[in-house]
Amino acid sequence: MTKRTGRRLAATVIAIGSVTGLSGRLLHGADALDRLEAGRLARVAAARADLAAARQTLPRTGALSEYRVNLHVHSLLSHDSRGSVAEIVAAARAAGTDAVLFTEHPTAEYDFVADGHAGLHDGVLLVPGAETQGLLLFPRVPVPEHASLSPQDLVRRVRQRGGLAFLSHLEERLDWQLDGLTGCEIYNTHADAKDEQRLFAALKNPLWLLQVAPLVKAHPQEAFSALQDEPTLYLRRWDELGAVAAHTGVSANDAHRNIGLVARLADDGRVRVCDALDEELVVLDAALVRGLLPVPEGARPGAELFRLQLDPYECSLRHVGTHVLAEELSRDGIFAALEAGRAFVAFDWIAPATGFDCALVDANGRHELGSQVPAGPGRRLEARAPLPGHWRVVQGGAVVHEADGARLGWDVPATATGPLRVEVWLDVADERLLWVISNPFHLRPAG
Ligand SMILES: [Zn+2]
Numbered sequence: 001m002t003k004r005t006g007r008r009l010a011a012t013v014i015a016i017g018s019v020t021g022l023s024g025r026l027l028h029g030a031d032a033l034d035r036l037e038a039g040r041l042a043r044v045a046a047a048r049a050d051l052a053a054a055r056q057t058l059p060r061t062g063a064l065s066e067y068r069v070n071l072h073v074h075s076l077l078s079h080d081s082r083g084s085v086a087e088i089v090a091a092a093r094a095a096g097t098d099a100v101l102f103t104e105h106p107t108a109e110y111d112f113v114a115d116g117h118a119g120l121h122d123g124v125l126l127v128p129g130a131e132t133q134g135l136l137l138f139p140r141v142p143v144p145e146h147a148s149l150s151p152q153d154l155v156r157r158v159r160q161r162g163g164l165a166f167l168s169h170l171e172e173r174l175d176w177q178l179d180g181l182t183g184c185e186i187y188n189t190h191a192d193a194k195d196e197q198r199l200f201a202a203l204k205n206p207l208w209l210l211q212v213a214p215l216v217k218a219h220p221q222e223a224f225s226a227l228q229d230e231p232t233l234y235l236r237r238w239d240e241l242g243a244v245a246a247h248t249g250v251s252a253n254d255a256h257r258n259i260g261l262v263a264r265l266a267d268d269g270r271v272r273v274c275d276a277l278d279e280e281l282v283v284l285d286a287a288l289v290r291g292l293l294p295v296p297e298g299a300r301p302g303a304e305l306f307r308l309q310l311d312p313y314e315c316s317l318r319h320v321g322t323h324v325l326a327e328e329l330s331r332d333g334i335f336a337a338l339e340a341g342r343a344f345v346a347f348d349w350i351a352p353a354t355g356f357d358c359a360l361v362d363a364n365g366r367h368e369l370g371s372q373v374p375a376g377p378g379r380r381l382e383a384r385a386p387l388p389g390h391w392r393v394v395q396g397g398a399v400v401h402e403a404d405g406a407r408l409g410w411d412v413p414a415t416a417t418g419p420l421r422v423e424v425w426l427d428v429a430d431e432r433l434l435w436v437i438s439n440p441f442h443l444r445p446a447g
Helices: 003-019 038-054 085-095 151-160 189-194 197-203 206-218 220-227 232-244 313-319 331-340
Strands: 065-073 099-102 119-121 124-127 130-132 135-138 164-167 183-188 248-255 260-265 271-275 280-284 304-309 321-326 343-346 357-362 365-367 372-374 380-395 398-411 418-428 431-438 441-444
Touching (some): 038 206, 038 220, 065 085, 065 183, 065 331, 085 099, 085 124, 124 331, 135 151, 164 331, 183 189, 183 232, 189 220, 197 206, 206 220, 220 313, 248 321, 248 331, 248 343, 380 431
Parallel strands (some): 065 099, 065 248, 099 124, 164 183, 372 441
Antiparallel strands (some): 065 321, 119 124, 130 135, 135 164, 260 271, 260 304, 271 280, 321 343, 343 431, 357 365, 357 380, 380 398, 380 418, 418 431, 418 441
């Protein structure tokens, strides 16, 4: 290679990097970049296999069934996604998801309720909704005037007609005090990504993208979930909101499938590089990029030379989910469970948390997650998980008890009031990761 060609190649490489537009849209993790190292990805994959082998199947008895729900999902109705219903349903099935609650960005071209994805598709329940004004909205009837309403009036309108409303992106909306919310996000994948500066820097480096592509292909879930950190700010905010009024905590996948890069052979023999939304970024001289993107002998126009998809739907939907305890897999069933707080959030990518159970037991029997229970003596927290883990009992934002094992039994102090919830953590490779976050029981002061 001549010095001149080398310089041109370097300039092209920098050009690819600067136009990929990846920096504003990706993943996070305090050390996501460290976690994307080949040896570590393999260790995490091995740890997941061990957990899968050790995992117990825990049958659930009683009138309520457990359904896994993904909230905050975008499809081709949103400007920043190209996902079809068939692709999202297939991903949901692969991820063990029973219901997808869509949150499209509204436009004048469609009504996000009437024209949204709805009903059972291949066994997966689809529920239409929108992400607007910092809220996740799931109305039962169209709200065509939504853009002219204040956030508080929008919440009121949706809730009065039996719909659900959740606060979204808490990291941007710390000052909000809205009445009548169903709840709030307690984890948002996109928010988890935002402060990962080292990863953003790496994403602008095309050589790093080329290097990381085979690792992502070998371990797509471990690579995606490298972004997971404890959502400290979200949990603190949720605990604060819960001290005032019950807020059902849900996880937000913020799934778009819009982070990646694809290079194809063009009709004229050049190489066409597009982003994950298939928007053309740059067209390159094949000879110029031969070393980086070799064109196979006999390749025809349209042949894919390179693909890196960092956020396929299957990985983003599996990463985290909200498990609800409902009477049936229907919009009414899911809505009733979310209204009541009968739900827990789980990072199921580590191991499916299906079968996790947590109840507050007293002389009156068993109270489900989300229940309002009068304070007083004789109340016991009883919980189980499909794998032994590290348990934390959190009351009013403070850890009040810790234990290890597959079960938890804890006598609640008679004086305890306010929200009481549990977390389960698992050791995965060299890290202790948050696995399950239950919704709280609400201990009412006596009298
Ligand atoms: Zn979103």
